[in-house]
Amino acid sequence: QLQLQESGPGLAKPSETLSLTCTVSGGSISSHNFYWGWVRQPPGKRLEWIGIIYYSGNTYYNPSLKSRVTISVDTSKNQFSLTLSSVTAADTAVFYCARAVVRGYYFDSWGQGTLVSVSS
């Protein structure tokens, strides 16, 4: 059974960089059939697609976040990561990592999510 688990600090200071890692178990991150992605949800608000990465390193980002986002993959550890720079209070959200099917770009498996608060 595939499992995804987010990890990282639950608090970030304004203007700093937020970093999260997603560890994948029960399946290989090097599968040709899937992308690996991040979605966030500010408290009480809608889901927001952040971006996805293929095991080869190809990435696709939400244009509204592209200047601040980097998604990377470490196939040796079966992990992928998110960094979001220059954070503000508006970046406070639950961050989910998820697996996206190549044919369709839909997320068929999700992590439980981790809340990151941006506050001084």
Next chain:
Amino acid sequence: QSVLTQPPSVSGAPGQRVTISCTGTSSNIGAGYDVHWYQQLPGTAPKLLIYSNTNRPSGVPARFSGSKSGTSASLAIAGLQAEDEADYYCQSYDSSLGGSLFGGGTKLTVL
């Protein structure tokens, strides 16, 4: 504009049928891109409910169904149950965005 519009809320009594709409534009649903639906129970991660317009993943009851026409898509839930009370989101690819986007979400209340 890259937007998928959903009604903020819908409601129905147990046993009834409800539908949730997702209205897009010519750069997403209208361009032929698939629509996917997720169910988010309170305090939990979203769960894939319908993929590629009409398909149900294994384990999703048949009373959940999806359709798509033109620039819109719909999720139908038949035989409403109390456990269906959740937020529902649609998702599609948008060519002007160059990525995927989610609808605003619809809160389903079972009366």
